[in-house]
Amino acid sequence: MPEGDTVYLAAARLRAALAGKTLTASDFRVPRYATVDLRDQVVESVGSYGKHLFIRTPTVSIHTHLKMEGTWRVFHCGQRWTKPRVTARLVLRTDEVEAVGFSLGKVEVLRVADEHTVIDHLGPDLLGPDWDVAEAVRRLERYPDQPIGVALLDQRNLAGIGNIYRSEICFLRRVHPATPVGQVPDLLALVHEAHRVMLEAVRKPPRRELVYGRTRRSCQRCGTPIASRLLGDPAPTSDRIAYRERGIYFCPRCQPSPDA
Missing domain, CATH: 1.10.8.50 (Helicase, Ruva Protein; domain 3)
Structure with a gap:
């Protein structure tokens, strides 16, 4: 199972690729969120807490957890994906890149104000700025x-x-x-x-x-x-x-x- 360092580094890669950029398309391949459309929204920040990763726009926080086999990869638009397309559970696209979450163990869309409900029960984040x-x-x-x-x-x-x-x-x-x-x-x-x-x-x-x-x-x-x-x-x-x-x-x- 990916550990906190893997998630932290994945968030850093996504932050470099998406933060401050406008989404041109979003594709949630999860039945519950299949109709969510984040087109024209700006990615304000990307962060992690323990093994949890959050991609935030002005209206929502996309929460993902890698579980056992999940991974995030970033491709230039038009570049061939290096994992089977059938395993993609979430695609976020800008004018330049596609961020693809493969085999993600969890995908959910939260109100930004509700993000804390996912991590309130957790202990201090070893890689967080408020490590205690x-x-x-x-x-x-x-x-x-x-x-x-x-x-x-x-x-x-x-x-x-x-x-x-x-x-x-x-x-x-x-x-x-x-x-x-x-x-x-x-x-x-x-x-x-x-x-x-x-x-x-x-x-x-x-x-x-x-x-x-x-x-x-x-x-x-x-x-x-x-x-x-x-x-x-x-x-x-x-x-x-x-x-x-x-x-x-x-x-x-x-x-x-x-x-x-």
């Missing part, structure tokens, strides 16, 4: 028995971390992802590390993974083979928070299990 490390720590500490690898992925604590970065952050702090939040030696330092890693990811892309996806390959610190296992992740449903199992990666020597 103290609030992120406070939210994490609410559930001291929750594994830190689960807590980092819960967007209600801090927004932007996905499956890749939770493993990377825990490795850098030498904390096993299954360690309960209340047993993390220095939670503040871990949150600062999360912020540093995310900033580095958007300033110097692409970032090379240290443990994620490196099962049985040597740890770059001690040479021990990297291990992987499943750990529950928060998966919101309509009325509760369920949990699904997804892979975590760690060094058994640098990050000893809390049960050891």
Whole structure:
């Protein structure tokens, strides 16, 4: 699943292509919004919050979420698309470019005044101008028995971390992802590390993974083979928070299990 850095960089590309430009056409390939026509509207701004992306005109905010496979790409008008046309869910066109959202997990059109309803429940945005490390720590500490690898992925604590970065952050702090939040030696330092890693990811892309996806390959610190296992992740449903199992990666020597 794309993480906060991917969405942040996608918003930056869209901002460069669309901000201040007048739309000559819009094509919402989502039944609920199929009749929405933003022609002649000016794109005032493009921004992101965690994994959520917003394209704003004077009247509406277009909210998209990439989910598992979504991506935004920008083409010159007339340029051949690099993804199948059937996967396009939203096309925004100006005199010069076409911004195309492929396989977007969510597309909705909101009043600008209602945009906050999408993100009110989220924790501080790791890449936002109002990043609040103290609030992120406070939210994490609410559930001291929750594994830190689960807590980092819960967007209600801090927004932007996905499956890749939770493993990377825990490795850098030498904390096993299954360690309960209340047993993390220095939670503040871990949150600062999360912020540093995310900033580095958007300033110097692409970032090379240290443990994620490196099962049985040597740890770059001690040479021990990297291990992987499943750990529950928060998966919101309509009325509760369920949990699904997804892979975590760690060094058994640098990050000893809390049960050891």
